[in-house]
Amino acid sequence: MVGQQLVTGLLEQKPYTEVVILVRESLEFTHPKLKQVVVNWDELEKYESAFHQADDLFCCLGTTIKKAGSQAAFRKVDLEYPVTAAKIAERHGIKQFIGISSMGADAKSRVFYSRTKGQFEEEIKKTGIPSVHFVRPSLLIGDRKEHRTGEKMGEILLGLLDPLLKLGKGQNYRAIPGSLVATAMIRIALQEQKGIHIYSNQKIREIAEAEPLSQK
Template sequence: MKTALITGSTGLIGSELVNLLLESNQYEKVIAFVKRDSGINNPKFVQHIINFDNPTTYQELVKGDDFFCTIGTTIKTAGSKEAFRKVDFEYPTQFAEMALKNKVKQFLIISSLGATESTGNFYLKTKAEVESFLKKMNFESISILRPSLLLGERKEFRLGEKIGGFFTKIFGFLFIGNLKKYKPIESKNVARALFEIAQKNTEGYTIYESDAIQEMVE
């Protein structure tokens, strides 16, 4: 039985993933790194309330088998590009460095559809820079998931996701062929794909586009 490590455990995908990990016989322990008490009461669940900006205080705690990085925000929520980059680039790369140093075998992370360093979109460029950073790291397995627009009940309101969900219900049949990967995807399906990929122990660096993620759980 394995030990799972997760950051972003209270988010849209992370919360779904934690439930899967706790219910699974594959994991004997689920360790979450959080800013505040998550309120989860389960004998398999261990949470470390940390100051993300002071990695020396928790780097020795990043020990296990599979690290799931589901942390993320938006520029609007973070308040600035600098604050956004701290959450979406600095924290994931910090955890990756600590995980590799502590001999964690797998690192799985949520990126975004359209991530590329050649874009002028700051959000997508940052996601691509994280991917490039991870590609240079010597984990046994690195899995990059690039979901399209996420559907699910967030604690925070995101107008774009609400609009996307509305139009998907009406025009979902249009997302076929080359457009299939742009179809909005349920957060619970992304969480399920993360879980399933971790059990495959695929060696090397693998990117999963949104349509592949959806097909994996159908």
């Protein structure tokens, strides 16, 4: 959901002369600056040429345990694949990594989901990429290809609570549109700040809503 909107936004930015996306199957979408590379994520090393001369690596990979089928399969998508991609990108001199993590990410958490997201962050930090950014959104809302019952119920509940969550620390728990996350990721990348940076749910919203994203 975020990835599609991220790609659309990147294509509108003049600093990005080419946008290369790694996909399981070709998308019915074309653009002069867009290059699609169909990959087998279990054999990502075979597609190393796709990372050649890349400046920024954006990661929107994510699934659910229900869809993945097991915790091991979930870890592949949310941890192993992104880390492998980051390591390959580092070998090719990548300047920035901007990835979606999760609110509550903690490598030492007793909660499997939060622990996996925390481990994802820790492994990316070890790569040595000069500029690393993790956005930690709350529940993502927007149009998805697949139906996620649990997340839909959460979306309804947080929607009812939203007026209350707009106050104080509750802002960090507000459901956030995927479009805002995509906009924030692009804006963060364009700032080119070195070091490791983590953005809370509220900070993501503030960055995305600061002003319209220009097509500069």
